Amino acid sequence: MATPILATKLFAPPPRANAVARQRLIARMDDGVRSRRKLTLISAPAGFGKTTLLSQWIAATRRREPEVRVAWLSLDASDNDPARFLSYLAAALHSADAAFGSDDAKGPLTVEATLTALVNDVARSPHNVILVLDDFQLIEEASIREAVVFLLERLPSTMHLAIATRSDPLLPLPRLRARDQLTELRAADLRFTAEEATAFLNSVMGLSLTPDDVAALETRTEGWVAGLQLAALSMRERTDVAGFITAFAGSHRFVIDYLVEEVLQRTPPPVREFLNQTAVLDRLSGPLCDAVTGQTGSAEMLESLERGNLFVVPLDDRREWYRYHHLFADVLRSRLLADGPRRMAALHGLASQWYANNGFAEEAVEHALAAPDFAGAARLIEASISGIRKSRRDATLLTWLALLPRDIIRRRPVLGVFSAWSSLVAGDIDAVEPQLAEAQRMLSLVAADGTPAHDSEPSDELRNLPVTIALYRAAVALGRGDLADVQRRAQQAMDLTAPDDHLGRGAAAGLLGLASWARGDIEAGIRAFEQSGASLRLAGNLTDALSTTMVMADMLTPLGRLREIHRAYDAALHEAIEECRGGEPTADLHAGISEVFLQRNELGRALEHLAASEALSERASSHEHRYRWFVAMAGVRRAEGDLDAAVELLAGAEQHYRRGFFPEVRPIGGMRARVLIEQGRLTDAQAWMSEQGLSDTDELTYLREFGHMTLARALIAHHRADPASGALPRAIGLLARLLDAAEAGGRVGSAGEILVLQAVALELQDQTHLALAPLERALDLAEPEGYVRLFLDEGAPMLRLLRAAAGAGIRPAYVRQLSQALRQTEGSGAAGLPVTSALSERELHVVRLLATEMTGPEIARALSVSLNTMRTHTQHIYAKLDVTSRRAAVRRAEAAGLI
């Protein structure tokens, strides 16, 4: 967006050719940069020459060091929108060096991510970089101040920040002072000294004043640069200079009042009129001033004002845009206001019109609001809604909306619905529906002549408004937890969408999917989210389209479709890396796919993806999904046996978790409780379950399935700690009911885990033969999908179960793989011992049976061989394994990975 206005904000004004050289101040600033201080702060009221000093210093630095990169940003009040501030900051750095801020990811980035990327760009550069923020007093938005603090904390050593402001910024100045990281120039430093005043008045302005005259002016103005400048202008071409000085020095009038009066009196009436009429403008250009004054020749007027030192400051090097010196503009405006508000309003109106006609929507709105012409402002705001929302600058829109009278918003349903949205995001749910209802009523009203009764102009926004209203109603229903209503409203929205309203269709499908999912109809949820992703993609919103992958994975997990999850993440990740260049949602997808590798027990690959996610997350992680990284990392640590780290990471996950509209099917507290159970901290784990009100007699629902499975684990652990507690039968009863519920809901993945727990519970009752039935079913379900951790997580009891399964010849390859992995995890220590010579297939079979509790004759019978033949096999096995007992043989075979 290379509008001239943007360029004017990034323009480092060149120093005036005939300005007083402020060598003593420049030397202090140079010293600050040389000493590697981070910040130069120029803090003084208006008219102390802050901007002039900065531009002199920049020019001097450039002369000494031509390669220095200078990024200059002149702030104004509308930069209090964080998104706008950041984009200007990036543009300023980019204009200083094309290598800065060039790698802009397509996805939206967080403030910190954007700043980190910029800082990294600067750190890579061989050049010194100076960033100037002028008029910083206009920044009131706390998040922007925080952004500057963040920037200061991470400032590369080659970068220096210079801030000019009228009031001290809320930055950690005491800390910077204490660490000698701050160079400060304040009003007392900036005042003209007697020598500087003499140089200015006599050399620059060409007045030949006596030292006494200079001293009198110096005293009267207290060295205030603006005062001395105005005084000099008043004295030019004046014959009685001494008389002027005596009168000025003897007056008590406020310096500016006195001098502006003097200057204006000596200004030709057409110029004076021009100044009055254009005082309302923050920026001046020839065409704009022509429009506001109704005259021609404004461009020449502006140039002559600049030549005549009449307080205009050029904002570019093409003599296209100027601004008045702030102080001078304030004086002119206060005089205009004193003449009555109508004239000012009319001038603002003309300015607004010119800006609107020339494609500057925001400036047009600002002037309409300043007039104030609320009806005109409302029309302009409505027209700019879609453009501004696309650039995610909602803060600007919300500020405007707050200034408009309710009745004007009411007459424009497009604004009314936007206002409802602002209530929705502010969490003021109750305020949403009345505004939507009013907008809907206005939409339906028709005037006597058949035209609409409302004031909203025809637009895409207006055409799709019924869809938007239905969507916001669905969102309100979601906020209230009324799923049936969500479903109804979202379906209504879907039915109302035009075929090409992809954004509306995407949003409606997403809400339908959420409602289905939360009601336990996972298949319908998946179909809806597939549709939502496809529509979002058609709407050009790839970031949100790819972000549906995380939701899909959450829904596919209870269905046990690990391969499908893997495929979905894989495809989305490739696309994110290609199309979003690592921006959002790449980091989240890396974290997501790591959970697939964790399930497959490929911890190395899981860690690789988690590292990739972490590397990107500063610049490209949405707050919504950030907690997933912590969950996934906790899973890896748990698999590695570092349970304390897992608990700590889950606490981190909890901190990053934002309670959104997605059902909490895998609550972080539940995951934490499971790790606590493994640690034997049953009381701590029980605390979470009590808090959730979980009991083994509850009615079972999908949404609480994870909690109830956790409860079953707790009961099993309880039995282990106290076999007389009677917990085991309760666990077994609960698991049987859970299995029924999971099967009824088609949740194959949940069923797999429940079956594993049933096997573990039965094994605890010394009913290993009974345990094999659920274990076999679990293995049948899990093998095609490649689940590994599902079994490994159960530890030693699972090893015994797998040994039995091996003996029974159940899924031999899979069981062998699982046993091997489990032994490695359990760290049996003897892994890798050499086996003297390979066992035959028959001998392998015998070894597996030896690992069971079967007796020798039973094994012989199972193999349909005589006891003697069996013994021969056994002797060979002992020899090959270099052991002398059955137990040693089994241990050795296990260590060698044969079982």
Place this chain on the structure above:
Amino acid sequence: MNAQRHDVPLVAAGYEIRLMGQLDHRWSDWLEGLTVTHEGDGTTTLSGPVADQAALHGLLRRIGDMGVTLISVNVSHEDHV
């Protein structure tokens, strides 16, 4: 902190703001309609109702932007709104 204890009103109240130098009366509209009074010692008093703390801060910022030196800000007890 409550308003009564510190005698600082949180709602509309009359204020007296003293400034260095004599300000032209026509600044009145610019300064939210406060009355501009010139004192004998070359200072100016702005007086009148100010809506609330936010309005007061905005007013002080305007004064700062004019480059005027601020001497004091007082709640005026005679002039309640």
